[in-house]
């Protein structure tokens with residue numbers, strides 16, 4: 503080990519032990535307005551941002567402008583399909599009102615009209631080595647598309663604050679319109695022969711995305727409509743939404759702030775968990791030599807994963823304390839369309855097996871499945887086995903929520919985000935002051 507690294511290791515181990523002891527003794531001590539545990543613990547539960555488009559309840563799960571997922575499935579326009587159109591959800595998140603079928607259809611046409619991806623974006627993606635991760639290609643592709651930002655151009659010319667929301671709306675609409683084309687180009691380059699499939703102007707946004715990736719099965723298109731709807735937003739505190747908000751608060755345009763968000767989504771504790779889940783399942787069935795493992799075999803494999811110091815992907819959540827309704831919505835879809843699929847059945851058996859095992863560890867606040875526990879099995883069922891791409895699908899959907907919220911942030915003139923950080927020395931001083939007060 504080089505001398506600098508060795509020194510760093512020594513200092514980090516010492517401070518880590520000190521912080522552990524500090525948290526044990528003073529975790530619940532309030533310093534200013536938060537506890538010591540919250541300051542060290544990833545800001546859990548600190549109410550410090552406004553996000554109008556959706557709200558997460560620990561027990562009940564997500565509500566988009568007050569509507570649960572089953573309610574959205576009942577109330578949002580479905581167009582020619584059987585699941586809600588993401589267009590309708592975007593309209594709802596942006597306005598707080600359920601759109602009519604006609605309004606949702608207008609949005610389909612409007613995104614189609616705005617979909618203009620310059621050649622240099624494809625050239626940039628194609629210049630990357632093919633084994634570049636799909637999420638890296640995605641963030642680079644979005645950054646390349648930033649040349650089209652109306653906000654950035656108008657800011658350079660000098661435009662008043664009162665018009666920021668307008669340029670942000672234009673950028674958000676254009677970006678959402680282009681994302682399926684960029685994502686499909688990545689899919690075709692990385693996993694197929696690189697040839698692009700032209701958009702079909704008769705299809706809605708999600709179905710067209712499926713088509714451009716090379717999937718024309720009607721049920722897969724329904725899955726995409728559902729997928730693009732349920733992954734769209736999860737209030738403001740999750741890493742991708744918060745990143746959009748933070749970066750956008752510097753007046754970085756929608757392209758730059760969304761690309762930053764996608765870097766956050768690419769982490770395995772966040773959106774990358776959807777690829778990790780199916781990878782973990784594939785590895786399990788390969789090791790067990792069967793696609794129909796018993797509950798005992800799955801239980802042993804889960805315990806082995808934990809013994810290796812790894813997390814069970816797709817389980818747990820920073821806020822939720824019940825099975826994720828986004829997991830349930832996908833389970834209901836699978837029950838309807840592909841209940842006999844082996845991998846789908848493995849997911850259901852994992853659902854029965856994992857929570858009691860996680861509960862026995864005594865430290866996990868939520869042993870239940872999250873959104874990522876089910877999506878891979880559905881995609882595999884329709885032939886999309888390239889799990890390195892799954893987080894890109896999540897990302898295209900997430901654009902709807904975070905960009906709608908971004909429009910609100912600029913319309914309401916939210917300021918630069920700048921929380922206060924502390925050093926451990928200062929935390930100790932504050933605890934001591936509190937004790938003597």
Ligand code: HAX
Pocket residue numbers: 740770771772773774775808812813814815816817818819820821865866867868872873874
């Ligand atoms: N398997 C094993 N251990 C787990 C676990 C899991 N699925 N979930 C939590 N834990 C562990 C944590 O690592 C932590 O251990 P240490 O104290 O030793 O560090 C302990 O249990 C307490 O964690 P927690 O308070 O219950 O959970 P956090 O709020 O810290 O973390 C995570 C929430 C989602 C990051 C966590 O549950 C996890 O790592 N899950 C697996 C990865 C995953 O599915 N991520 C996707 C989440 C949903 C999402 O954002 N999708 O995009």
